[in-house]
Amino acid sequence: MSQMLQIHDQLREMILSLDLGPGERLTERWLESRFEGSRTPIRAALVRLEGEELVRRDGRNWIVAPIDLGELESLAEFRIPLETTAVRLACARASEADIAGVEEMLDACQSGAPREEWHRVGTDFHVEIARLSGNPFIVKAIAGAMTRLSRARWLEVWTEPSREQAWREHRRILGFIKANDPEAAAREAADHITDTRDRLLRSLNEDRRGLRARGFAVIGLR
Amino acid sequence: MSQMLQIHDQLREMILSLDLGPGERLTERWLESRFEGSRTPIRAALVRLEGEELVRRDGRNWIVAPIDLGELESLAEFRIPLETTAVRLACARASEADIAGVEEMLDACQSGAPREEWHRVGTDFHVEIARLSGNPFIVKAIAGAMTRLSRARWLEVWTEPSREQAWREHRRILGFIKANDPEAAAREAADHITDTRDRLLRSLNEDRRGLRARGFAVIGLR
DNA sequence: CGGTCTTGTTTGGGATACCAATCCGGGATA
DNA sequence: TATCCCGGATTGGTATCCCAAACAAGACCG
Numbered sequence: 068m069s070q071m072l073q074i075h076d077q078l079r080e081m082i083l084s085l086d087l088g089p090g091e092r093l094t095e096r097w098l099e100s101r102f103e104g105s106r107t108p109i110r111a112a113l114v115r116l117e118g119e120e121l122v123r124r125d126g127r128n129w130i131v132a133p134i135d136l137g138e139l140e141s142l143a144e145f146r147i148p149l150e151t152t153a154v155r156l157a158c159a160r161a162s163e164a165d166i167a168g169v170e171e172m173l174d175a176c177q178s179g180a181p182r183e184e185w186h187r188v189g190t191d192f193h194v195e196i197a198r199l200s201g202n203p204f205i206v207k208a209i210a211g212a213m214t215r216l217s218r219a220r221w222l223e224v225w226t227e228p229s230r231e232q233a234w235r236e237h238r239r240i241l242g243f244i245k246a247n248d249p250e251a252a253a254r255e256a257a258d259h260i261t262d263t264r265d266r267l268l269r270s271l272n273e274d275r276r277g278l279r280a281r282g283f284a285v286i287g288l289r
Numbered sequence: 290m291s292q293m294l295q296i297h298d299q300l301r302e303m304i305l306s307l308d309l310g311p312g313e314r315l316t317e318r319w320l321e322s323r324f325e326g327s328r329t330p331i332r333a334a335l336v337r338l339e340g341e342e343l344v345r346r347d348g349r350n351w352i353v354a355p356i357d358l359g360e361l362e363s364l365a366e367f368r369i370p371l372e373t374t375a376v377r378l379a380c381a382r383a384s385e386a387d388i389a390g391v392e393e394m395l396d397a398c399q400s401g402a403p404r405e406e407w408h409r410v411g412t413d414f415h416v417e418i419a420r421l422s423g424n425p426f427i428v429k430a431i432a433g434a435m436t437r438l439s440r441a442r443w444l445e446v447w448t449e450p451s452r453e454q455a456w457r458e459h460r461r462i463l464g465f466i467k468a469n470d471p472e473a474a475a476r477e478a479a480d481h482i483t484d485t486r487d488r489l490l491r492s493l494n495e496d497r498r499g500l501r502a503r504g505f506a507v508i509g510l511r
Numbered sequence: 512c513g514g515t516c517t518t519g520t521t522t523g524g525g526a527t528a529c530c531a532a533t534c535c536g537g538g539a540t541a
Numbered sequence: 542t543a544t545c546c547c548g549g550a551t552t553g554g555t556a557t558c559c560c561a562a563a564c565a566a567g568a569c570c571g
Contacts, residue, residue, distance in 0.1 A: 069524070069525095070524080094553085095552075095553065096552075096553095104526090106525095107329075107524075107525050107526065107527090108524075108525065110329075110554095111332065111336050111524095114336045115336055115340060118336075118337060118341070127532080127533075127552075127553055127554090128553080129553090141424045141425060142426060144374075144424050144427075145426035145427055148370035148374040149370060149371070152366075152369075152370040156366070202367060203363060204360075204363055204364060204366075204434065208367070208430055291554070292554080293555095316521090316522070317522080317523065318523090326555080327555055327557075328523090328555095328556085328557090329554075329556070329557095330555070332524095333554095349522070349523055349562080349563075350522080351523090
């Protein structure tokens with residue numbers, strides 16, 4: 068694989084895992100020494116990440132994109148029509164094998180699994196459901212939305228019951244798709260998006276002090 | 290403005306206006322002489338355009354993204370839930386001044402206007418409606434979808450009646466938003482997307498020979 | 512005559528050199 | 542002591558250089 072793609076993937080991972088703080092400045096020279104490559108592939112990776120809105124220009128400088136918690140409402144508003152459409156289409160188009168694949172993914176995440184695993188599956192579930200719709204534009208839009216949500220979700224204080232609740236909702240959505248009940252699946256999906264948004268906002272609000280203590284600029288959180 | 294952005298914008302325009310043929314190969318050295326800049330900013334522009342899917346890698350080479358007419362169905366399927374949501378939100382949120390602005394845009398396009406003007410306004414209308422929703426994710430998604438549609442719309446054989454039809458539909462959508470009737474506006478928007486998709490597909494099918502004569506690879510058109 | 516191998520050219524990937532703008536700190540001055 | 546100004550260090554923007562891989566044409570061999 069080209070060096071640029073390696074740098075892109077590593078940097079992306081560092082950003083999404085909050086290894087690099089939101090708003091943090093990135094100098095090309097620091098990245099140069101960090102990744103032991105020259106500025107040419109690094110610049111390409113930065114331009115690419117800029118397209119994914121994980122990195123941004125601040126004047127002439129590069130910074131890690133800040134987390135704007137005010138986006139959470141718009142994001143839910145955006146996801147609801149898309150994901151309800153996705154599950155409706157999935158009912159019509161997904162094969163049993165496709166559905167079984169997603170079921171397997173959920174099963175693989177047992178209660179003893181590490182936090183990273185829960186985080187990843189909680190994101191991928193929605194992308195996989197979108198994939199069942201067979202519509203590549205929906206898939207890409209949902210994947211992008213989940214990426215933007217990803218870092219905020221790391222900040223969430225995950226309690227056992229709320230996590231269980233989310234997983235129950237995932238299973239119910241999948242169950243309705245399996246039972247070929249598009250309207251119930253759509254209703255369930257919309258409720259799930261609303262619920263997780265509310266859980267996230269409540270958790271972040273209760274933990275504002277903790278967030279700031281960890282150095283996060285809490286932008287746009289009402 | 291930085292040289293890279295200039296090159297990006299010019300190249301983008303050349304691609305969208307079909308000045309560069311879909312599938313055509315782009316060598317960095319040719320672009321270098323064409324834009325009288327060195328490869329560094331050119332490569333940045335290419336990476337950026339790759340993110341917008343207007344340019345693509347073919348092995349180690351760069352090519353102008355081919356037009357995949359098979360996307361037209363998926364694209365409509367994607368736009369319908371988003372644009373119906375957009376008009377519903379617009380009813381709730383748009384100010385009269387906002388609506389008047391869009392109305393003005395439609396009025397400015399008189400029957401004597403050049404083809405480029407009709408093309409641009411026909412695209413921008415949908416983006417502006419999305420903007421009235423106040424949701425930046427919807428705006429970006431619609432803008433991206435209209436960009437992907439843009440080149441296929443140049444291929445369309447525009448008859449006077451079909452153009453009139455489209456404009457009538459635009460005005461009806463806007464009228465329902467103005468009258469604050471979200472459900473009628475949503476219905477109208479969905480119908481409009483379906484109609485324009487059908488018009489486009491019909492036109493392209495009737496003109497397959499003409500398309501091929503003009504050197505376009507007609508991918509995915511059923 | 513046909514196929515294969517070679518070699519020269521072209522291409523993109525990466526490294527580096529250079530420049531102009533900006534940022535930052537220290538010292539002179541009021 | 543506070544402020545202003547100047548100069549050096551650092552940064553991103555651009556140009557160029559080198560290299561390995563891909564490609565194509567032509568020569569050579571069967």
